[in-house]
Amino acid sequence: MEHRHYIIYKPYGYLSQFETNSKQQKRKKLLGELHDFPDDIMAVGRLDEKSEGLLLLTTDGKLSDYINSRKVEKEYFALVDGNVSDKAITHLSRGVEIGFNGKKYVTRPCKVLKLEQDPALPERSKKIRDARHGPTTWLSIRLREGKFRQVRKMTSAVGCPTLRLVRVKVGAMQLNNMQVGDVIEVDRFAL
Numbered sequence: 001m002e003h004r005h006y007i008i009y010k011p012y013g014y015l016s017q018f019e020t021n022s023k024q025q026k027r028k029k030l031l032g033e034l035h036d037f038p039d040d041i042m043a044v045g046r047l048d049e050k051s052e053g054l055l056l057l058t059t060d061g062k063l064s065d066y067i068n069s070r071k072v073e074k075e076y077f078a079l080v081d082g083n084v085s086d087k088a089i090t091h092l093s094r095g096v097e098i099g100f101n102g103k104k105y106v107t108r109p110c111k112v113l114k115l116e117q118d119p120a121l122p123e124r125s126k127k128i129r130d131a132r133h134g135p136t137t138w139l140s141i142r143l144r145e146g147k148f149r150q151v152r153k154m155t156s157a158v159g160c161p162t163l164r165l166v167r168v169k170v171g172a173m174q175l176n177n178m179q180v181g182d183v184i185e186v187d188r189f190a191l
Helices: 061-068 086-094 150-157
Strands: 005-010 042-044 052-058 074-081 097-100 103-106 111-114 136-143 162-170 183-186
Touching (some): 052 061, 086 150, 097 150, 136 150, 150 162
Parallel strands (some): 052 162
Antiparallel strands (some): 074 136, 074 162, 111 136
């Protein structure tokens, strides 16, 4: 069987799934609304409803497991509330304690940098907030794990809640100049 692979720019407000039986989720936007995907397609990892950016889709379960393992680095751009201190960046880089499945968990070391200028990203469909509410900082966070809402929990743990979260890279796959909602079929993933 020949597998099929896609990269998409998942929009804000969409769930990283194709169908749902949940009555609460019936009114939610699903990935299947963006493109006519094969029946056996699956999202490689997830981005929550309020997150956006690069999402890989495949019909190859083994490839999905490999990408979700700690072998493949993912990079996120996070717009956070406040001016982030060097101390907070060091703390994030070394690992912070977050809650996961009702238990405390210390994140693995990762790479965190303060971006010197705002990234060139498409406008988000829902306004975030304006400057009168105080300063914000863009961070690049590169990690090899992916606990539930991990990046959001990490930034909150150092006192800088995430206002916008965009995954920009998985392995060597990047958003580049994709626009929100773009779907591109690829022969294989560059990892």
